[in-house]
Amino acid sequence: MFHVKICGVRLKSDIDAVRRAGADAIGLNFYPKSIRYLDPSAPSTLDLSQYAKQQGLHRVGVFVNESAANIRTIVTADLIDRVQLHGDESLADATAIAVSPLPLLRAIKLPVGALTVPVIAAAVDPWVDAGYGVLLDADGGSAHGGSGQRLDWSSIGRWSNDRRQVDWGLAGGLRPDNVAEAIRTTHAKAVDVASGVESPRGQKSARLIEQFCLAASFS
Numbered sequence: 001m002f003h004v005k006i007c008g009v010r011l012k013s014d015i016d017a018v019r020r021a022g023a024d025a026i027g028l029n030f031y032p033k034s035i036r037y038l039d040p041s042a043p044s045t046l047d048l049s050q051y052a053k054q055q056g057l058h059r060v061g062v063f064v065n066e067s068a069a070n071i072r073t074i075v076t077a078d079l080i081d082r083v084q085l086h087g088d089e090s091l092a093d094a095t096a097i098a099v100s101p102l103p104l105l106r107a108i109k110l111p112v113g114a115l116t117v118p119v120i121a122a123a124v125d126p127w128v129d130a131g132y133g134v135l136l137d138a139d140g141g142s143a144h145g146g147s148g149q150r151l152d153w154s155s156i157g158r159w160s161n162d163r164r165q166v167d168w169g170l171a172g173g174l175r176p177d178n179v180a181e182a183i184r185t186t187h188a189k190a191v192d193v194a195s196g197v198e199s200p201r202g203q204k205s206a207r208l209i210e211q212f213c214l215a216a217s218f219s
């Protein structure tokens with residue numbers, strides 16, 4: 001698992017900012033309805049992805065209910081190092097999509113508002129038990145992700161107390177001014193952010209990326 005993923009980068013200058021700030025992963029968004037969408041067939045997307053690879057960044061492809069065939073095409077083109085499923089995919093879908101040896105990350109969209117450990121466990125544990133890495137995110141409704149809404153960190157902290165060995169990350173409404181508290185409260189091993197490092201929405205800010213990474217220091 002990465003430590004800090006900056007999701008929805010679209011420009012080489014974003015990648016420069018990510019690398020300078022010390023994050024180790026980027027998200028390339030292949031969901032056509034997202035404001036952060038990248039066309040996988042565009043030469044500029046391959047160029048961007050190869051640039052990130054040269055900088056040593058882990059490239060995570062974000063997909064929403066995408067076909068296994070399309071995901072495989074993107075993997076084969078060396079656009080990504082890891083697949084993140086962020087839609088309504090079932091465990092059976094994930095099995096069909098899994099592209100060995102590429103690790104697969106399942107975004108688990110939890111309701112915003114108060115959570116309980118049994119509710120979190122019911123959503124997350126089947127994916128963990130099946131061997132997938134998981135990213136806990138706020139349910140963005142029809143947008144699926146990138147909504148800037150945060151989760152109930154206290155309950156997630158209680159859930160993770162008994163699961164210290166689990167490969168998981170936290171997303172949802174993280175920002176430079178709250179990510180340290182989020183890590184402390186939840187014991188997250190990895191964090192992921194899209195809108196919290198943008199100004200205006202949809203445009204990454206080098207200053208916010210730097211502040212986020214400083215605050216999210218895992219040392």
Ligand SMILES: O=C(O)c1ccccc1NCC(=O)[C@H](O)[C@H](O)COP(=O)(O)O
Pocket residue numbers: 007008027029031034035036062064086137143144145146147148149171172173174192193194195196
């Ligand atoms: O970012 C998007 O636009 C997006 C759209 C559809 C599915 C997933 C999407 N983003 C995936 C991510 O990993 C985001 O970083 C995550 O949802 C957190 O977003 P935010 O709350 O804005 O930090």
